[in-house]
Amino acid sequence: MQFIGHAGFVAPVVATSDGGSLLVGDSHRPTEDDDAQPLAIKVDARGAVTWTADLRRKGYAAYEAAGGVELPTGGFLAVIASYPNPARNPVTRFIKL
Numbered sequence: 001m002q003f004i005g006h007a008g009f010v011a012p013v014v015a016t017s018d019g020g021s022l023l024v025g026d027s028h029r030p031t032e033d034d035d036a037q038p039l040a041i042k043v044d045a046r047g048a049v050t051w052t053a054d055l056r057r058k059g060y061a062a063y064e065a066a067g068g069v070e071l072p073t074g075g076f077l078a079v080i081a082s083y084p085n086p087a088r089n090p091v092t093r094f095i096k097l
Helices: none
Strands: 003-006 013-015 021-028 037-043 049-054 062-070 076-083 091-096
Touching: 013 062, 021 076, 037 062, 037 076
Parallel strands: none
Antiparallel strands: 003 021, 013 021, 021 037, 021 062, 037 049, 062 076, 076 091
16 A cells, blocks of 8 residues: 555645646655655546656655646646755755646
8 A cells, every 4th residue: 555645744636627636745655654755646537547757856865745736838847845865954846747
């Protein structure tokens, strides 16, 4: 079993213009507290997954996905906090999907 979000946090669900939804969050197994992987998931109006995007990038040790929006020009924008070093402040990244 995998979850989107983590303890105390549920990934926001953004309604999309096609009747579906966009979810941006951390995916991890409940037994692997430090193994969060940021991802975006687009589902159609029935809840079927239409696509997923892995938001990990080289050079970052930890992540916290914050959310996403649909762009008026088409596509989506995800916002995540990426930590080059977990002991330091994160870098906020905006990723066009």
